[in-house]
Amino acid sequence: MQEELINLRNEAIAQISGSKDSGELEELRAAYLGRNGKFTLLVKKIKDVPADQRKTFGITLNESKVAIENLISDKKQALLKSLSEKRDWFDLTMPGFKPSLGHLHPLTQVLSEVNKIFNYLGYQVADGPEIETDYYNFEALNIPKDHPSRDTQMTFYVDTKGTGLKPLETILRTQTSAMQGRVMKLGKPPFRVLVPGRNFRYEQVDASHGFEFWQVEGFVVDENIHLTDLFGTIKYVLGELFGKEVKTRFATTNFPFVEPGVDTYLECTICKGKGCSFCKGTGWSEIMPAGMIHPNVLKMAGIDTKKWNGFAFAIGLSRIVNLRYQIKDLRTLTTPDMRILSQF
């Protein structure tokens, strides 16, 4: 028996020393020390050993088991160390496989950012009709028929034959501001509303004009809203979109639905204010018309102007996308060409 044990130990040591990897080592551990391992079986046979040799046998068996256990763990460490210290040529520049992933449109990406910024400020998103009435698009915004400011928003008229819609009163909306009247008329203040969407204006198409473009209208109505809140909101939003260091400046303007009226200029992100073809040499880009909501607009929507007032603004989403990605031709956004789309 003692001899058998010694042979077994030698065999185990030889196999362990000669093993090539940790998997083989684990198999050897199971073969010798596992539940049905050779040493384990020997333990069961201890009763067959003559009584006078039993003690010596027992000691040798235990020593062997410990020695083999240690050998396995030393060998394991040695194998890991040799792997760890291995220095073969390995090409880290080998490209990965190309994923079959598509691309989100830049308008979607920027709009998601805009929505997130405003959600954080407590604005809710509204979505409204693009086939709109003259009333909500103009009159409810204090722009009566024949008002000269309609010149800047030349309008598409919808052929209403056979539709039940009113001729001449049914148009494609020229501004997302059309939703001010709709939301205010049906809802109750206070409001913090954001309306992203597509608008239509009769324009001949060129690099900087399109007859379809995207805007995000926003407005707030509450009991104590100030012009400084409008300035603060615009600065915050543009800072989030273009970085806190971006420069903005405000100018007076006139839209019939605001008083006082505000225009926002953003330092051209392309030339950093030096003047380039993108900003027509001015160094500034007109980006966000705004103002305090005109009392007539609130009154027409049934809001008590003694209690409530507010501000409104419109973000030229197409323009922000263009500034963000330095796109010079507006038509780029509506051209479904993979050479364009795969860049985003």
Add this chain to the structure above:
Amino acid sequence: MLIPISWLKEYVEIKLPLKDLMWKMTEAGLTCETAKKVGGEVIMDVEVTANRPDWMSILGVAREVAAIQGLKVKEPKIGNMPSQTANFPIDLMPDYRLFERWTGIVIKGISIAPSPEWLKERIVSMGHTPINNVIDITNYVMYELGIPMHAFDYDEIYGQVMNLQLSAGGEKFTSVDGIEYTLPKDAMIIKDAERLIDLAGIKGGLNSGIKETTKNIFLHVTIDNPVFVRRTSLAMGLRSDASAVYERGPDKGGTLKSLTRAVNLILDLAGGEVASKLIDLKEKDYEPTKMMLGFDKLEKILGIKIPDSDTVRILSSLNLSPKAVKTGVRCVIPTYRGDLKIEEDLTEEVARLYGYNRFPATMPEGRVSDEKIPYFFDDTLILTIKSLLVSCGYSEAKNLSLISKDLIEKFGLNPAKHFRIENPVSTEYEYMRTTLIPGLVAAVKINSADNLKLFEVDKVYLKSAKGADERYRVAGIYTAGSFRDFKTAIDLFSSRLNIDGYSVEFETDKPYLHASNAGSIKAAGSVIGEFGEVDPMVLGSLEIRGKVYCFEFDLDSLAGLSKFKTFSAIPINPAQVEDLTLTFPPKTKIGEVLKLITGASKLIADAELKDTYEDSYTFRIWYQDPEKTLTNEETGKLRKIVLEAVRSKFGGIPKD
């Protein structure tokens, strides 16, 4: 509006460097982005907003430039109206709905001649060609003071009568520059005893115009109804300096001053004498009005307290004669500031000259409403769908909503079911789309890639009983070849959005889809979308080669059917997995087979189609009992159930 600097300097000193002045003007609302050097003159180009007729004049701009710099404006020397020396009759028939004020006078014995150099230069600097002394003076005074005026040849006013009226439509009219027009209805016109002699507010007539031989003139300054001027000018596509001023509603209180200025200049440069009484027809007197600006209101709107003394100084610089009282400032609004109607308008005056860029930035206080707003829009589903499609390799396109009749017809659709635009920019963009598919299919042409995957999520515009039904859709096209790869995205809609009872119908009413290789998707009893191969005839008409698969789903339907998922705990016991290969007769619906296998027993946790080869299909099946590990015997029983069901329903038999 062009502003020659040397002319501006006649009324106001310019202390700021030009670039700074231009920005200050822009900040104050008189947008001035460019200034050009023309000859020895620098000419600013200002954009005048619709509310400021007074800025349509050099003097008006000078007033603003003075206010910005805290200076006083030097008014031009108008002089007094010279006295009358003769009595040439003239009979004006007013209509106050058309001309709110009509101020005029006759001058006799003038000599028409070229203008002196200084006057010619002024006219040239405004971008016009000098004509003669009288016409140049009328233009000069309009540019200077901001109200259009017109000179008639007195001897060409037949019967010495001027009848102001609206056109009936269809009248022929030849303007001073010799162009013949056919008038629309409701243009304001002046007729003498026999002829149409003036298209009021827009252009004078050739017949009554100033000629080299003209000796006597009738000169008038009128305040024309802005609505009629605007409608006529839009209808005729005819804009003039005068119509641009009238649309904004010029100073009703200023006609007399303008007339006096022009008469004095004419007597000076063309000779002659005043030969009639001064005529000044008006329904009422136009006087400055009073308005109060409360300090509280000012602070409430602006958000800061502007020192009362600053408020008074600013209002004074704008000639609003402010008088501070306890609660605010009493102002007197000159007649040329018709834009100042309510207190809010005065707050803007204070804010803009105080300087918008001096204001601090604050954030709104107040409540965030816990109620959903009307028209509330939740874009969660759209974003989920977009990210699903992007992960399937589809890229997002944005197409125009306006399409051509040609494209509609190529897709076999009926243009009459589409909303049409009355005044399209071109026939390319005349109709509103009712499906997103045509735009996406057309994109195949501009892409060279033969494995194109594009999608779009946007609105379509349907005619409905209530007028217009605008619905969001998601659509995609696929040219990469394999139907199963194309089908992946469609299957994801049901599995990831968790839509129950999702079935494929072998029918579709979409004329642009292939007769057999396309169908629709039904859920909860109604069709929610279509998918399949685009009809080769449609592709041929667009000169697109190869196969194009497409799909389109209605988003509201998807949103209504999409349910929250219920989590299933990870089973403690392992599943038994096996592959079964079966053969089927032709035209077997493998999708239905798979549904049958999955539903054959509660103990079948999942099944999928692993492989296909000719008529044989390999299904991988997961047998699983949540309570225990299934024995081989139990799995065998389940296999039997599956095989029996597939055989009896579809005639599928195991392949050995």
